[in-house]
Amino acid sequence: MKKFINHIDDILVESLSGFSTAHADLVSLHLDPAYIVRKNKAANKVVIISGGGSGHEPLHAGYIGYGMLDAACPGHVFTSPTPDQMLAAAEAAHANQGVLFIVKNYAGDVMNFEMAAEMLAFENATVYTSDDCAVVNSTYTTGRRGVAGTVIVEKCVGSLAETGANLNACKALGDKVNQRISSIGVALTSCTVPAASRPTFDISDTEIEMGVGIHGEPGRRREVMREADAIITDCVDAILADFKVKNLTLGENNEALLLINGFGATPLMELYLIYNVAAKLFKQHGINIARSLVGNYTTALDMAGASVTLCLLDDEIKQHWDSPVHTAALRWGC
Amino acid sequence: MKKFINHIDDILVESLSGFSTAHADLVSLHLDPAYIVRKNKAANKVVIISGGGSGHEPLHAGYIGYGMLDAACPGHVFTSPTPDQMLAAAEAAHANQGVLFIVKNYAGDVMNFEMAAEMLAFENATVYTSDDCAVVNSTYTTGRRGVAGTVIVEKCVGSLAETGANLNACKALGDKVNQRISSIGVALTSCTVPAASRPTFDISDTEIEMGVGIHGEPGRRREVMREADAIITDCVDAILADFKVKNLTLGENNEALLLINGFGATPLMELYLIYNVAAKLFKQHGINIARSLVGNYTTALDMAGASVTLCLLDDEIKQHWDSPVHTAALRWGC
Numbered sequence: 330m331k332k333f334i335n336h337i338d339d340i341l342v343e344s345l346s347g348f349s350t351a352h353a354d355l356v357s358l359h360l361d362p363a364y365i366v367r368k369n370k371a372a373n374k375v376v377i378i379s380g381g382g383s384g385h386e387p388l389h390a391g392y393i394g395y396g397m398l399d400a401a402c403p404g405h406v407f408t409s410p411t412p413d414q415m416l417a418a419a420e421a422a423h424a425n426q427g428v429l430f431i432v433k434n435y436a437g438d439v440m441n442f443e444m445a446a447e448m449l450a451f452e453n454a455t456v457y458t459s460d461d462c463a464v465v466n467s468t469y470t471t472g473r474r475g476v477a478g479t480v481i482v483e484k485c486v487g488s489l490a491e492t493g494a495n496l497n498a499c500k501a502l503g504d505k506v507n508q509r510i511s512s513i514g515v516a517l518t519s520c521t522v523p524a525a526s527r528p529t530f531d532i533s534d535t536e537i538e539m540g541v542g543i544h545g546e547p548g549r550r551r552e553v554m555r556e557a558d559a560i561i562t563d564c565v566d567a568i569l570a571d572f573k574v575k576n577l578t579l580g581e582n583n584e585a586l587l588l589i590n591g592f593g594a595t596p597l598m599e600l601y602l603i604y605n606v607a608a609k610l611f612k613q614h615g616i617n618i619a620r621s622l623v624g625n626y627t628t629a630l631d632m633a634g635a636s637v638t639l640c641l642l643d644d645e646i647k648q649h650w651d652s653p654v655h656t657a658a659l660r661w662g663c
Numbered sequence: 664m665k666k667f668i669n670h671i672d673d674i675l676v677e678s679l680s681g682f683s684t685a686h687a688d689l690v691s692l693h694l695d696p697a698y699i700v701r702k703n704k705a706a707n708k709v710v711i712i713s714g715g716g717s718g719h720e721p722l723h724a725g726y727i728g729y730g731m732l733d734a735a736c737p738g739h740v741f742t743s744p745t746p747d748q749m750l751a752a753a754e755a756a757h758a759n760q761g762v763l764f765i766v767k768n769y770a771g772d773v774m775n776f777e778m779a780a781e782m783l784a785f786e787n788a789t790v791y792t793s794d795d796c797a798v799v800n801s802t803y804t805t806g807r808r809g810v811a812g813t814v815i816v817e818k819c820v821g822s823l824a825e826t827g828a829n830l831n832a833c834k835a836l837g838d839k840v841n842q843r844i845s846s847i848g849v850a851l852t853s854c855t856v857p858a859a860s861r862p863t864f865d866i867s868d869t870e871i872e873m874g875v876g877i878h879g880e881p882g883r884r885r886e887v888m889r890e891a892d893a894i895i896t897d898c899v900d901a902i903l904a905d906f907k908v909k910n911l912t913l914g915e916n917n918e919a920l921l922l923i924n925g926f927g928a929t930p931l932m933e934l935y936l937i938y939n940v941a942a943k944l945f946k947q948h949g950i951n952i953a954r955s956l957v958g959n960y961t962t963a964l965d966m967a968g969a970s971v972t973l974c975l976l977d978d979e980i981k982q983h984w985d986s987p988v989h990t991a992a993l994r995w996g997c
Contacts, residue, residue: 331851331868333891333933333969344932347939351955386931406932517665534665557667594928596964597720598678598740599667605681621685625959630930631967635667660994 330526332631337523341383341405348390352657355394362411364418365390366400375490375499376400376422379431379483380415381438382407384522384630385543388480391658397487398431398656399424406522406630407544409437415445419453427452427496431483431503433475434459454496456503458482460510460638462571463540463548476543477590477627477638478510481650484659488649506646511571513564514548514592514636516541520629539563543592543629543636557599561606564637569614577641584619586650587611588638593628595635600624607637620650626658664860666965671857675717675739682724686991689728696745698752699724700734709824709833710734710756713765713817714749715772716741718856718964719877722814725992731821732765732990733758740856740964741878743771749779753787761786761830765817765837767809768793788830790837792816794844794972796905797874797882810877811924811961811972812844815984818993822983840980845905847898848882848970850875852928854963873897877926877963877970891933895940898971903948911975918953920984921945922972927962929969934958941971954984960992 334340342360349358349365356365364380379389380402389401400418404410419428428449432442434457446453460478467474486503494502516538519528529545532538537560540548549567579585589604591597600623608618619642627636640646653662668674676694683692683699690699698714713723714736723735734752738744753762762783766776768791780787794812801808820837828836850872853862863879866872871894874882883901923938925931934957942952953976961970974980987996 331871331888331967333851333894333929333937335890335892335936340932340936343939344936347935347937347942347957350942350952351935351938351957384930384932386935391931517667537665554665556669558669560667593930594965594967595667596718596927596962597725597959598674598718598964601681601685601720602669602674602678603667603681604685605677608681608684618684623681623685625931628930630932631928633665633928633965662997 330521332523334523340523341403345403355657356390359417359421362414362417364400364402364414365393366418366421367393370422371399371424373426374424374493375426375429375496376424377429377431377487377490378415378418378422380410381433382409385627387658388627392480392483392656394656395663396491396652396654397483397659406524409441412441412445412448415442416448419449419451423451429486429496429499429503430455431479431486432457433479434472435469435474436471437469452496454500456482456486456500456507458507460507460512462511462567463513467542468546469544474542476512476514477588477636478512478640480626481510481586481588481640482506484654485646485649488652508575509577509641510638511568512636512638513567514541514634515539515560515564516632516634518594518633520545520632522630541634543627545629545632557602557606561603561637562610565607565610568637568639579616579641583615583617584642584647585611585616586620586640586642587618588622588626590627590636590638591625592632592634593625594631594633597624600635603635611639664855666857668857674857675737679737689991690724693751693755696748696751698734698736698748699727700752700755701727704756705733705758707760708758708827709760709763709830710758711763711765711821711824712749712752712756714744715767716743719961721992722961726814726817726990728990729997730825730986730988731817731993740858743775746775746779746782749776750782753783753785757785763820763830763833764789765813765820766791767813768806769803769808770805771803786830788834790816790820790834790841792841794841794846796845796901797847801876802880803878808876810846810848811922811970812846812974814960815844815920815922815974816840818988819980819983822986842909843911843975844972845902846970846972847901848875848926848968849873849894849898850966850968852967854879854966856964875968877961879963879966891936891940895937895971896944899941899944902971902973917949917951918976918981919945919950920954920974920976921952922956922960924961924970924972925959926966926968927959928965928967931958934969937969945973
């Protein structure tokens with residue numbers, strides 16, 4: 330294992346320190362318990378707090394700032410944060426209108442955020458993201474996994490919260506956006522968790538893992554490596570089938586947001602090639618790709634691979650996606 | 664070799680098509696000859712055109728837009744674009760005030776951009792970037808290589824051009840910024856050029872290539888893998904020694920911009936850890952890190968590795984770095 334690290338026990342704190350120093354205009358880092366909070370504390374709004382295991386950067390700390398998150402609680406690599414982190418983050422960020430937690434659906438995260446929610450003195454609610462259509466139940470999950478679509482949920486809910494909307498409205502929008510998203514990922518290689526110091530799973534030079542999770546969890550099946558057209562066709566078909574099962578239909582203008590997400594070690598050149606394939610296929614199915622995002626937004630350490638996410642837009646979601654955002658990893662309009 | 668591609672001959676066009684579709688609000692793609700041009704053609708300004716081999720994405724097309732480049736000419740992977748591309752791009756972008764080419768110092772790029780400059784009917788000048796302090800002369804280079812610092816040159820010159828400055832002023836700022844930048848990179852793994860379908864160089868699990876080029880060219884030496892503190896100390900020392908040789912001194916406030924650039928397969932978590940080490944070391948040398956950029960900005964396909972770039976700021980450079988920019992890969996202020 331070759332990684333830019335010092336001691337394995339210090340990776341998280343050193344990386345968070347670098348992040349908060351590089352983005353000192355946007356965030357402050359607190360340790361023991363660890364959380365990162367927006368520098369300019371919001372006044373009188375629902376605060377949006379997310380968190381989860383580290384190794385998915387820029388998720389979640391990269392999305393702290395105006396128009397998105399108020400705080401994030403990073404666990405160790407691929408390990409849930411603990412309730413004291415959520416409680417301390419909520420105390421620091423709270424702005425008199427309650428707290429909305431956005432939590433990817435993994436057993437450890439769900440349990441610890443639930444515990445924090447019960448202990449929290451402020452009004453609170455939780456949105457669970459579950460956009461991964463690859464599998465139901467998995468290594469760390471009961472139900473569907475929350476993956477790259479979480480970024481879209483965080484962006485839209487963060488936008489609504491800035492308008493002064495109340496906790497119920499923020500929770501309702503988060504649940505709605507999550508329902509309208511479907512994602513599926515493909516791994517070409519495993520990731521390597523630093524503390525394990527060897528790849529999470531074995532995969533040969535001629536295989537891919539279709540439907541892989543963002544921790545390297547098994548997907549739908551091990552397949553033979555093929556050209557991008559064939560792999561991405563299967564991803565697009567899986568997403569379309571999921572929308573059919575969910576009984577979700579396109580809006581008036583058939584508009585959708587297409588996110589091609591890299592898992593950490595896939596060159597941008599390939600991600601844009603995937604986008605090219607996926608956008609054409611969705612268009613053939615009558616979908617109008619009205620918004621696009623291509624890059625490393627929800628990673629799995631050093632995994633080579635990518636995921637395809639489609640979010641069915643309506644006027645409300647489009648408005649909140651387009652609104653100004655100023656974070657380390659997403660920024661527009663300001 | 665596992666990559667998200669179809670046929671090797673189609674990689675470039677399919678990736679460029681994806682890029683230009685995903686960013687259709689910013690750019691237009693033209694083929695035969697291939698160039699990408701800003702969607703809203705600038706009026707009455709010096710146009711800034713860059714280009715080079717593909718595989719370094721988001722460099723250069725990702726920097727087309729307001730406040731940065733007007734056009735980019737992508738060659739095949741790690742291969743110079745040809746003069747007909749530069750001529751066609753200049754014809755399409757020209758806005759009555761001449762053309763400034765920004766060219767990374769590699770023999771093929773220099774030759775082809777020089778040829779285009781001679782053939783071009785418009786007034787033109789060229790800034791050659793040569794920020795890599797690792798080696799003088801290299802596999803593809805006479806003199807120093809242009810690497811990640813090129814992004815800073817493109818940002819500053821692009822900003823000045825928007826103010827209506829003339830060709831000489833743009834060329835002078837580009838040369839000045841290039842002089843005030845020093846970079847050095849480290850590879851943990853090789854990259855794999857699709858057409859070669861095997862790694863460019865062999866490197867064992869216990870080795871790193873100190874001073875590697877962005878095409879996998881040899882650096883200063885093969886070293887034993889060590890902890891991040893030790894590796895980054897050597898990078899920082901190399902940069903400081905280079906500034907000493909250049910006889911460049913810090914400005915009044917000792918301010919600098921620190922860019923930690925990923926080569927394509929290095930997780931953001933590690934890049935921020937590198938930032939943490941480098942920022943502390945530069946501070947110990949009296950340098951005030953006033954601006955920061957961390958991420959994949961000048962890549963080497965799927966290479967695991969990173970580079971450290973320091974740019975000595977002055978008021979002029981700081982102003983042009985901070986000014987609004989709206990491109991696919993860098994965006995702020997608008």
